[in-house]
Amino acid sequence: MWPSPAAREKPEFGVGRPEPRGGIGGSAQQGTLPREVEVDLLSCSGWDEVFGQERALAYLRGILERDEVPHALLFTGPRGVGKRTSALLFSAALLCSSGSPDGCESCRKVARGVHPDLHLVEPEGLQIRIEQVRELERQLSLKPQESRRKVAVIDEAESMNESAANAFLKTLEEPPRDTCIILVAAGADDLLPTVASRCHEVRFSPLGKRDVEEYLQRKLGMDSADAERLARLSGGIFGRALLWARAPELASFRDRGVEAAAAAGRSPLLALLELAAEVQKDAAGVELTARDEGQEAYRRALDRRGAERLEKKWQEVLKRESVRMSRQALFDFLDGMASFYRDIMLVGVAGTAEALPGEGLLVNLERREDLESEALRTGPEEASRRLRALRGAKKALAANVDQGLVMDWLMLEIKGAR
C-alpha cells in the first residue's frame, strides 16, 4: 500500500536526452505518472471530475441513491479512461456524510489519499504481494474510523499474484461489515475467475476522440490542432493523452515507433537492430525525480529516523515508477509502429489515402504520403503479418521477457518475411 502523501506529490521526470522533442502544448518538462495523472486533477468536489463515463457513473450514482451498493465492485476498461478516478470519486461518495463527492473535508481527504477509511492498494513493482493483502485484511478487520463505511480500492488488481489473489478470496467471500471493495482492472478475464465472479462488474469504455479533444481544449487550454492530434494518437485513452500533453518526451516514443515502421521497408536489418537498441536504451533512461512541497513539509517535520524512512520509501516508489515508465515507453514505441501498419492496411484496402471516406479513419494523418508509398511496397497482408508480430512482442514484454531479446526478435521478424 503506497504511503498516503502519494496523491499530493507531483513526481516530475526527465527523459535521458538533453532536448525534449515534440513540444505539444503543456509545460515542456513536466509530467506525471500515468497512475497519478488522474489523481493529480482530483479534488473530489463533484461527479464531473470524471470525463465521458456517463453510463458507468449513472449506474454508480443509482446504486448509491437506492442504497444498494454491492460489497465488491469490479471496474473494468482500458487503462487511462478514468477507472481509478471514478473509484476514488465513488469512495468519496461512500465515505461522505452527504453521499456524493462535494469537496467537504472528508472528500478532500480522499482526494489527498489520507482518509483513514479509504484503503488503497497498488502494485509494488509489478505485483501486488500477499503481504499487502494481509495488511489490508488487518485494516478492514477494524471498524471505520471517521465514516460509516470502509472502502478498499485495489488498483491494477490483475497484478495480484496467485497467492495474493487466493488470500484475497477470503476477504471477498466474507467481507467485514460496512465494507465496499472496489477492484480496478483492465478486464475481468485478467483476474482469477474465482475473484471476478464475486464482484459486480462495471464497464468503462474508451472515450470518443471528440471527448478527449474537448477536454484537452477546455481544461488544459490547448489549441484545437494540438488537441485534435493528441486525441487522435491516443486512441481515446484519456490518461495517455493527458500524459503526453504534459510530457512530450514520452509522446516521442510513439512518434519514433511510427518513424521506425515507416522506415522498416527501406532500412537494412542492421540499422533496424541498432534503432531498436537505441530506443530500448532511451526508454531505460526514463527516470523520475520528485520534488514536492507536501512531501517536503513532512520530511522536515519528522524526526530524523522518520524522515529517513519516508525518504527511503519515496526513493523506492520513484524507482518502481521509473521502471514502469520505461516499460510504458517501449509499449508506446510498439503502439506507434502498430498504428502505422494499421493505417497501411486501411490505405491498401481503399487503394489510396484520398479514397478513404472522411479524415476520421487514419491515425497517422501527418504521414499520408509515407503511408501511400509504403502501402504499395508492403501491402495489406504483409502489414497484417507485422501487426501479429507486434502483438507477439507486446505480449512477451508484458510477461517480462528480456526487453533486448524481444526488440531484436521483433526486428528480425519484421525484416524476415522478404
Add this chain to the structure above:
Amino acid sequence: MKINVLKGDILEALQKVQYSASGKGIMPILSGVKIESGEGEVVLSATDLESYTVSVFEAAVKEKGSCVVNLKTLLEYLRDSGDEKLEIGCEENELRVEGTKSRIRIYTMPTEDFPAHPRIEKMVLEGLEEGKFFDAVNKVSRAASRDEKRPTLMGVYFEVREGVIKLVSTDSYRLAIKEVTGDYKVEEEGEFIIPASSLVNLARAAGKGGKINIMRDENKGQLKFEADGLDHYIRLIEGKFPKYEQFIPEETRTNIEVDKKEMIDAIKRISLISNTVKISAKQGMLILEGESREVGEGKEELEVSQQGEDINIAFNASFLEDGLQSLEGEKALIGVNEPLKPGVVTERDGTGFKYIIMPIRL
C-alpha cells in the same frame, strides 16, 4: 496560536497521548501530535488510527489556533528542558517553544491531514473504578491471540450486563475471564471486541485512582474511555467473538491446591527443558516432568492438597505459567477432568478470575 504553559502540564499531557502516536505507520502524519488552543485550555491529540487519545490541560491562551508537530521531538525536548514556564507559539509552518534559557523551533505538518476526532456520545457505563478495570485488562489480555489471521481473537471481549461486566480473551489454546464488580452504573448492555494492544496501552497511560466512563458511538464502531483530563478512543474489531461459555467446564473432578510461587518456579525450571509439562497428581503429590530429545529431562515434586481422583495430564508450560502469574494470593487452584479436557486455573478465594487451558495430547 500563542499560549503560556507550565512545562509539567504539557509534559504530562504529552506522556498520556504518546502511546497513540505511531512513528512506524505508513502515514507520516500519525507520528504527530495535534496541539489546539481553545478557551483557557489546550488540547493535545494523537492517533495511530486504532486508538485516538485526547488530553486536556489548562493554560493561558493568548491566541487560539492549532498545529501538528512530531510528537517524539517535542516530548524529548520538553523532558530535558530546564525551563518551568514556556511560551508556545505557532506561525505558518513552525512551532516555537521558548523558555528563559532555551528555545526551539520545530517544523509543523499539514494540520488538515490529521485524522478527525471521533464523535461519541452514547453512555454505556458510568463510574467504573480505574484500578479494578485496568487490573482486569492486564490479567486477561495475556491470553489474547497475536495471530493476525484471526483478528477477532486479537481483541478482548468486553461484555456489559446489568450488574456485572466481563472481560474475556482467548487465542483458542487458553481463555481468560475476569468479572469486574463495583458500584458502577450500567446505562446500556452490550458487547464489544476491543483490540488488546490498544487496551494495554490505555492501561499504561491511565491513572489508578480515578473513575472512568465508557461510551460508544452511533454504530458501535468505537468506544470512548473518559477519565480525568484524558479521553481515549479505541476502534473496535469487526466480527463475532467465539461462544466462550461452552469451553468452561461446569465442574472438575480432580482439584489440586498448590502454592502459587512454588508451582511457578517449578514450571520455569521444567520449561528450560521442554515447553510441554507433564503433570501427574497422585494422592497429594504433584509430579511435574519435562523431557526433550535435544536437551534432557527434568522432574519436580510438589506436596499439594488434592481432592478427587489421581490424573495424568500435560500442558503448554508457558501458557500454564501465564495463568498462574495472573492470579492474586498465595494459593492457586488447578482443576482437571480428563487428560483431553480443558483444565481450570483459579484463585482459591475466587475474585472472579478464571483461566481455562487446553491440555496437550501425549
